[in-house]
Amino acid sequence: MTRPIEYIERLAALLIRPRKEFQGLHIDPAFEREPDPNTWHADQRDAFADPRMQRLRECIELDTDCRSSVLSELATYHSEDQKTAYQKCIHWEELSVQEWSSADRSTTSGLQEFYDSVASWKYDLAWYAYLQTTGHAFPQAIAVLRFLEARGISGALLDFGSGIGLNAQFFKRSSFDVTIADVSRPLLTYAAWRLQRHGDAVSIIDLNCMELPTATFDVITAFDVLVHVPDFDLTAKQLHATLKSNGWLFANFDTRAHHEASSWHLHNNEFDLDRRLKRAGFVKRHVVGGFLACYQRVEANTLSQSIRNGWENVAAPSLTIGSVMRRVRWPSPSRLRKLLAFMLGRGSFRS
Numbered sequence: 001m002t003r004p005i006e007y008i009e010r011l012a013a014l015l016i017r018p019r020k021e022f023q024g025l026h027i028d029p030a031f032e033r034e035p036d037p038n039t040w041h042a043d044q045r046d047a048f049a050d051p052r053m054q055r056l057r058e059c060i061e062l063d064t065d066c067r068s069s070v071l072s073e074l075a076t077y078h079s080e081d082q083k084t085a086y087q088k089c090i091h092w093e094e095l096s097v098q099e100w101s102s103a104d105r106s107t108t109s110g111l112q113e114f115y116d117s118v119a120s121w122k123y124d125l126a127w128y129a130y131l132q133t134t135g136h137a138f139p140q141a142i143a144v145l146r147f148l149e150a151r152g153i154s155g156a157l158l159d160f161g162s163g164i165g166l167n168a169q170f171f172k173r174s175s176f177d178v179t180i181a182d183v184s185r186p187l188l189t190y191a192a193w194r195l196q197r198h199g200d201a202v203s204i205i206d207l208n209c210m211e212l213p214t215a216t217f218d219v220i221t222a223f224d225v226l227v228h229v230p231d232f233d234l235t236a237k238q239l240h241a242t243l244k245s246n247g248w249l250f251a252n253f254d255t256r257a258h259h260e261a262s263s264w265h266l267h268n269n270e271f272d273l274d275r276r277l278k279r280a281g282f283v284k285r286h287v288v289g290g291f292l293a294c295y296q297r298v299e300a301n302t303l304s305q306s307i308r309n310g311w312e313n314v315a316a317p318s319l320t321i322g323s324v325m326r327r328v329r330w331p332s333p334s335r336l337r338k339l340l341a342f343m344l345g346r347g348s349f350r351s
Contacts (some may be wrong), residue, residue, distance in 0.1 A: 023261070026090050026127050029137060030067075035135040043289040047142040048135055048259050052174070056142060057133050059169040059198065066133045070126045073197070077190060078119075088120070091125035093261050095120035101265050111230060112208075114264070115184040122190050124165040141170040142289045144250050148219065153248060154219035160239065161225025165191030169200045176219070181205035181212065212242040222251040223292070227265045230274060236280035240297060249282060249295040 037045050047053070062073070074085040088095060099118055104110045131137035147153070154176065159168040162180035166188065172178040178203055180195075182188040191202055200251045205212065220239055229235045238251060253270035256262035267273055274293065278284065281300030287293050 023093055026092065026124070028090065029130070029131065029134040029136055033137065036133070041138075041289045043143050043146075044138050047139045047146065048271055049147065050142050052142055052145065053133070053139065055173055056139060056166075056170055059166055059173065059200075060133065062131055066130050071222070073194065074123060074126055075195060077122075085123070088123040092124040094118045095123070096264065097261050101260070107262065108230065112183075116186070116208075118184060118186055121187060122164060122185070124131070125166070125187075129164065129166045131203055138289055140250075140289070140292060141221070143166045143250070144221060144294075145171070145174055147286065147288055147294060148248070153218065156215040156216060157219040157278050158212070158220045158242065160220050161228070163187055165195050165200075165202075167221055167223065169195065169198060171221075172200050172202055179203040179205060179217070181207055183207040190314065214241055215244050217243055218247050220247070220249045222249065224252060224254055226251050226273065227256075227267045228253055229268055232267060233276055233280065236277050236282075240281045240300065243297040245297065245299075247297045249277075249297065250288070250292055251277070251295065252292045274345045 003326060037048070040048075055172070057066055060069050062069045064072065071085045071089070072081040074080075075082045078085070099120055100114060105114055121216070128137055132139040157171050157176040157178050159165075159171070159178060159180045160182075162168055162182050164179055168178045168180045168191070179262060180188070182191070182203075185206065185208065188204065188206060195202055198231045219289035220243060222239070226232065226235065243249065253267070254265065255268045255270045255273075256265040257268070274284070277295060279300075281298055283295050283298050285296050
């Protein structure tokens with residue numbers, strides 16, 4: 001006999017789309033259909049069609065195409081063959097789980113050891129760079145550049161959590177004065193190696209032993225990184241301090257449900273992170289592609305900012321409800337039939 005709690009859990013699974021837990025294998029465009037631009041957000045269509053997509057490809061290519069260049073660089077750097085590099089690109093998440101599970105990550109030192117030794121993320125980020133050139137991933141740097149140029153914004157740019165340095169390359173070749181910063185030495189070392197090979201000179205900050213300068217940057221990009229920082233509020237204050245007055249921060253929050261393949265996603269509430277950024281002295285002005293927020297720096301200790309923060313606290317419950325509503329499986333004829341069958345005890349619901 002089904003217990004009441006089991007019935008409630010089944011009904012919730014029927015009505016609410018579960019939070020994303022993990023990514024799974026990387027796709028290989030060689031075995032996929034051509035992506036349909038009609039299914040993309042308008043910002044992705046515009047970015048992919050932008051002539052500067054060729055610039056992004058050139059940031060990846062050396063003597064061959066993007067795919068071959070990615071695999072060649074990884075293989076050369078790690079002294080392995082390209083078949084091995086390819087398998088690590090596709091199965092990067094499995095490798096990350098192994099790296100994470102090799103030690104206790106519940107302590108500050110354990111987490112830092114992970115960032116100091118992680119190798120799988122190089123393969124993930126390199127393959128993701130390739131996917132952007134085929135239309136199978138969002139070309140964030142191009143979309144952000146379009147936003148900045150439309151507003152006449154240029155100058156010094158910090159790529160915070162710079163990964164393999166692709167975005168730094170792109171903005172450097174787009175006339176920005178670029179600095180990269182990361183806490184992961186394996187990623188920072190690989191990025192520096194790549195940038196030198198490609199002839200792109202940028203400044204480098206190792207966040208383990210160097211501090212961010214004060215009031216230096218006009219723009220900060222923090223793509224897919226802030227969910228991985230353990231002390232979010234301290235990081236938000238540091239980013240605020242290193243931006244010039246009215247500077248811009250571009251950040252997204254890839255929060256996940258608890259799963260072994262999302263253990264390094266340290267935060268699970270994107271609305272809470274958004275509020276905490278605002279509390280540190282940022283105002284959200286725009287959202288690129290439906291997920292990448294554009295924040296502008298303001299003075300944190302002003303009356304207007306206090307009013308904004310107060311409103312955010314009042315609105316917090318409705319935003320939480322909104323986060324759930326985005327996951328609601330809204331009625332369709334087939335879903336209604338399945339719901340009726342479920343309520344009558346004649347079947348189970350699978351979306």
